[in-house]
Amino acid sequence: MLQPISWTLALLLLVGTGVVRADERSDARDQVDFGIEVARRGLWKEAIYRWYRAIDLDPTYAAAWNNLAIALEREGQLEEALEAYENALDLEPNHLGIEQNYDLFLEAYDRVNQNSR
Amino acid sequence: MLTKILVNSGCVALLVGCTTPLYDVAIETPLTPKLDISKFQRVLIAGFVSGGTNEVNANQETARLLRSQLRRNSELQVIDSDVLPLLDIATDQFESSERGSASLQDNPTPRGGSTDGTNDDDLTGLIDGMTEETLESYETIFANIGYWRDLGEEYQDPLILTGTIYFSPHSRSGMVTREREVYDSFGRRRTVPIRTYRDREGFVLSPKFIFIDGATGITVYTEQHREEILYDASQNTPALSSYFELMDRMLPSVLNAFSTQSVQGSRTLFR
Numbered sequence: 001m002l003q004p005i006s007w008t009l010a011l012l013l014l015v016g017t018g019v020v021r022a023d024e025r026s027d028a029r030d031q032v033d034f035g036i037e038v039a040r041r042g043l044w045k046e047a048i049y050r051w052y053r054a055i056d057l058d059p060t061y062a063a064a065w066n067n068l069a070i071a072l073e074r075e076g077q078l079e080e081a082l083e084a085y086e087n088a089l090d091l092e093p094n095h096l097g098i099e100q101n102y103d104l105f106l107e108a109y110d111r112v113n114q115n116s117r
Numbered sequence: 118m119l120t121k122i123l124v125n126s127g128c129v130a131l132l133v134g135c136t137t138p139l140y141d142v143a144i145e146t147p148l149t150p151k152l153d154i155s156k157f158q159r160v161l162i163a164g165f166v167s168g169g170t171n172e173v174n175a176n177q178e179t180a181r182l183l184r185s186q187l188r189r190n191s192e193l194q195v196i197d198s199d200v201l202p203l204l205d206i207a208t209d210q211f212e213s214s215e216r217g218s219a220s221l222q223d224n225p226t227p228r229g230g231s232t233d234g235t236n237d238d239d240l241t242g243l244i245d246g247m248t249e250e251t252l253e254s255y256e257t258i259f260a261n262i263g264y265w266r267d268l269g270e271e272y273q274d275p276l277i278l279t280g281t282i283y284f285s286p287h288s289r290s291g292m293v294t295r296e297r298e299v300y301d302s303f304g305r306r307r308t309v310p311i312r313t314y315r316d317r318e319g320f321v322l323s324p325k326f327i328f329i330d331g332a333t334g335i336t337v338y339t340e341q342h343r344e345e346i347l348y349d350a351s352q353n354t355p356a357l358s359s360y361f362e363l364m365d366r367m368l369p370s371v372l373n374a375f376s377t378q379s380v381q382g383s384r385t386l387f388r
Contacts, residue, residue, distance in 0.1 A: 029388065032388055033388060036140055036386050036388065039142060039386065040140060040142065062387075063386075063387035063388055066386070066387055067386045067387065070142065070144060070384040070386060073144060073146055073384070074144040074145070074146070076146065076147045078146070095387075097139060097385050097387060098387070100385070101384045101385055104382050104383075104384065105384075107380075107382075108146040108380040108382060109146075111380050112146065112380070
């Protein structure tokens with residue numbers, strides 16, 4: 001009798017956690033969307049804030065890391081951008097779009113480093 | 118790398134574009150300026166300590182080239198002034214400091230030879246055949262803060278560009294790869310690489326550009342390059358054209374120090 005109850009509890013917990021995670025993903029997605037909107041209007045600092053919020057909510061959200069990397073790159077924070085791109089690719093290694101952004105970033109990054117040498 | 122990016126672009130358009138909302142944005146990555154020139158309105162190309170060969174007056178030519186390039190590519194006002202004979206000045210400074218300090222007797226002289234007071238007329242002779250090491254010993258002039266501060270005061274505290282220029286004939290022998298035309302039994306022409314031993318002659322250019330704050334006399338930035346060019350020994354390339362060819366390779370880097378640049382591109386945002 002005790003065993004079915006504990007299984008039910010465990011299942012409820014799992015489902016509950018899943019619901020919370022789905023909510024977080026949904027909130028994170030809202031933040032990413034909002035970030036895209038403001039970025040397209042040129043408000044990159046606000047976009048950075050939004051994408052950081054998205055990552056806080058869901059650290060496994062590769063697109064949020066990708067967008068954050070682009071914004072950081074644009075702001076000249078290249079080391080932070082590099083880390084964000086790498087996080088994005090770690091989460092979705094086969095995402096061609098992120099990979100392309102990363103390759104383009106590396107070209108710019110090399111030029112910047114050459115210049116400061 | 119470029120091919121990879123182009124291939125990826127195609128794939129992204131085909132695969133990702135159909136399924137994931139994406140937004141292209143233009144971005145501009147600022148290149149960190151090598152030197153903060155915001156406090157300067159004017160630049161003085163003072164002159165260079167040059168050595169190596171007399172075939173090219175590297176002091177005059179470098180100053181002339183940099184002035185014309187900066188007039189076109191920099192917002193700083195380029196000061197028109199006589200190019201300083203820095204080799205003479207450095208020698209004078211060394212000799213006067215030597216007279217004033219007995220402790221310097223054991224140190225090597227900038228000329229790398231005697232300290233018996235060679236006449237100024239002989240200085241042009243010193244350029245020819247001067248080694249890079251000897252030229253380096255003249256660099257003490259750039260540490261003479263008082264001299265550069267006085268010069269800066271004369272021209273209302275500009276950014277001063279000076280340095281050393283070593284330009285010298287250079288030769289090297291060894292194996293080189295050349296393309297040779299061959300015809301097969303059907304008369305078809307093709308080229309094959311062949312390795313041959315060659316004597317090659319040319320020039321080496323090794324400048325050190327030193328940027329000095331005219332208000333304080335302190336060196337704020339230094340940039341050093343070394344490039345060489347070699348031709349087949351049978352070719353007779355004038356020293357001046359080799360000098361300009363070598364300078365062309367270095368100029369973009371030197372001019373970068375005067376302007377804030379950026380790398381432009383586009384990136385894709387994803388949902």
